[in-house]
Amino acid sequence: MSGSRTLVLLPAICLALTALLWGQSAPAASTLKQAQERVGQISHGHATVHQVFKGPAGLTGVVLEIQGRKTVAWLTADGQHLLLGNLFGPNGTNETRAAMEQVGLIPKPLPVPELTERSARADGFTVGKKGPLLTAYIDPNCIYCHKFYEQIMPLVKKGRIRVRFIPVAFLKPSSPGKAAALLHAKDPAAALATNEDSFDTTHEEGGLSPLAHPPAALLARIKSNTELLGKSGQLATPTLIYCNRKGTPVLLQGLPDGAIETMMKSIVDVRNGRCAAAAG
Numbered sequence: 001m002s003g004s005r006t007l008v009l010l011p012a013i014c015l016a017l018t019a020l021l022w023g024q025s026a027p028a029a030s031t032l033k034q035a036q037e038r039v040g041q042i043s044h045g046h047a048t049v050h051q052v053f054k055g056p057a058g059l060t061g062v063v064l065e066i067q068g069r070k071t072v073a074w075l076t077a078d079g080q081h082l083l084l085g086n087l088f089g090p091n092g093t094n095e096t097r098a099a100m101e102q103v104g105l106i107p108k109p110l111p112v113p114e115l116t117e118r119s120a121r122a123d124g125f126t127v128g129k130k131g132p133l134l135t136a137y138i139d140p141n142c143i144y145c146h147k148f149y150e151q152i153m154p155l156v157k158k159g160r161i162r163v164r165f166i167p168v169a170f171l172k173p174s175s176p177g178k179a180a181a182l183l184h185a186k187d188p189a190a191a192l193a194t195n196e197d198s199f200d201t202t203h204e205e206g207g208l209s210p211l212a213h214p215p216a217a218l219l220a221r222i223k224s225n226t227e228l229l230g231k232s233g234q235l236a237t238p239t240l241i242y243c244n245r246k247g248t249p250v251l252l253q254g255l256p257d258g259a260i261e262t263m264m265k266s267i268v269d270v271r272n273g274r275c276a277a278a279a280g
Contacts, residue, residue, distance in 0.1 A: 109233035120273030140178035177210020243275035
């Protein structure tokens with residue numbers, strides 16, 4: 001089992017605009033004018049090229065604008081295919097995201113140590129009384145957060161780990177109200193248990209009722225949490241932050257198979273947003 005619930009900050013994966021517009025292969029676009037000609041033909045005039053740069057594997061990177069939104073795309077060497085979406089390198093590097101950061105279309109993610117420290121000051125609540133501390137960003141309607149909860153709570157009950165849950169809200173219209181209900185509850189841990197015990201896996205809906213008429217200040221706190229999560233590089237839940245035995249903070253987005261088991265072999269405590277080993 002693996003996965004996360006994500007508000008995609010990049011174009012959809014594997015979307016390709018393909019055109020066989022030339023009888024023979026055209027040379028790769030090397031200038032802005034050439035790139036505009038290629039992209040203009042492929043997109044039927046719907047995309048405008050603003051910048052050209054050398055991409056990996058013989059591709060030409062282009063910064064283009066579609067319906068008022070700028071993004072990075074890739075022209076193939078023959079000039080006949082325009083690829084939109086996440087391009088991954090052989091080591092799993094997201095070349096599209098790296099390019100978007102490089103040209104300034106999206107901010108670079110916060111360094112994990114800084115994110116760890118800022119997360120310690122975010123609004124949340126801790127479940128468990130013993131064990132090293134794990135930080136978990138969750139949306140109340142996130143099914144992978146629900147699966148994470150089911151996996152981690154037996155360890156919490158055994159005193160092997162504590163979890164600091166930071167509610168965020170972006171998946172569904174009911175998410176802000178449910179996140180507000182968590183933070184507003186006299187016993188947030190019990191409210192979270194209600195949300196997860198009654199989770200509707202068919203419709204991916206948390207079982208907690210949204211807080212009616214949440215105060216603006218409370219919604220602002222949830223918005224702040226969500227914005228901080230976005231500074232990790234993407235709005236993905238669950239997002240987990242913990243410290244390993246080397247005193248290094250680790251960021252894990254989604255719930256890959258075996259992630260909890262791997263984490264439990266190396267997790268150490270975090271104090272005031274710093275790894276215990278690093279804090280000395």
